[in-house]
Amino acid sequence: MKDYAIGVFDSGVGGLTCVKELKQILPNENVIYLGDTARIPYGTKSGDTVYGYALQDARFLEEHKVKMFIVACGTVSSVMMKRPVFDKKKLCTGVVYPAVAEALKKTKNKRIGVIGTSATIKSKAYEQAINDIAPDVKVVTKACPMFVPLVENGYTSPDDPISTAISRDYLNVMIDEEVDTLIMGCTHYPHLKGVFENVLGSGVSLVSSGAEAAKFAKRVLQNENLLSDRKEEGRLELYCTDSVELFTENVETFLGHNINAAISQCVLK
Ligand code: DGL
Secondary structure: OOOOEEEEEEOOOOOHHHHHHHHHHOOOOOEEEEEOOOOOOOOOOOHHHHHHHHHHHHHHHHOOOEEEEEEOOHHHHHHOOOOOOOOOOOOEEOOHHHHHHHHHHHOOOOEEEEEEOHHHHHHOHHHHHHHHHOOOOEEEEEEOOOHHHHHHOOOOOOOOHHHHHHHHHHHHHHHHOOOOEEEEOOOOHHHHHHHHHHHHOOOOEEEEHHHHHHHHHHHHHHHOOOOOOOOOOOOEEEEEOOOHHHHHHHHHHHHOOOOOEEEEEOOOO
16 A cells, blocks of 8 residues: 555646645655646636545546545545545645644734635635634735636746736735745645735745645555555656647646656546
């Protein structure tokens, strides 16, 4: 079991923010990643539709030898707080609680911002998770539906004029409300971190939900004594449901050109 892989999924390249962190903190682990690129975006769809997709994504990963699952998608993580997509006996985490725990550690003025897809913000999952632990924290939320297409199409450079203009529009409320910590509640958004830093300035700490989920998974595997004893670098297997060419381009942009990974297309049942 220790040598089984960590299974990760998202609708597209967003979950790679989690994979990148996993490769850094657990370089000897095998990782299997699924990006459901044929059906992206999830974040504009209804909870029922997202739940149906998530069950298929989960089933795909369950067909592989996986010791822990990471739902590296803020949208699915929010929806599954009410309807789990994995059997309770399986080791699994979404991104909401790991990101919330980090944001609560970081905030000094008790004003936390959350940006996410429309479905995530509508679910109120982050707000509820924060206020369940800390009722005195003010939570400011904003749905940012334009960010996912910007990321999937590569508009991620910190000085990109289009991403900057859209970020200013979306993030103004965070400046007005004086949040000191902003949860990037959609795993695509850390790809725009440089743009957000330019727009918000240095007074706001950014929390990557995907990276926090990776750190949380490490702690869980440590506690369960399930970290691999492998000495060599772990294997990275990537699957997408649409064209491999487009996905490969994106993977190389976000994980680097020297990434040693097998990339294949798959069909979800
Ligand atoms: N990366 C995903 C999330 O964290 C989904 C984005 C989308 O498909 O809309 O919400």
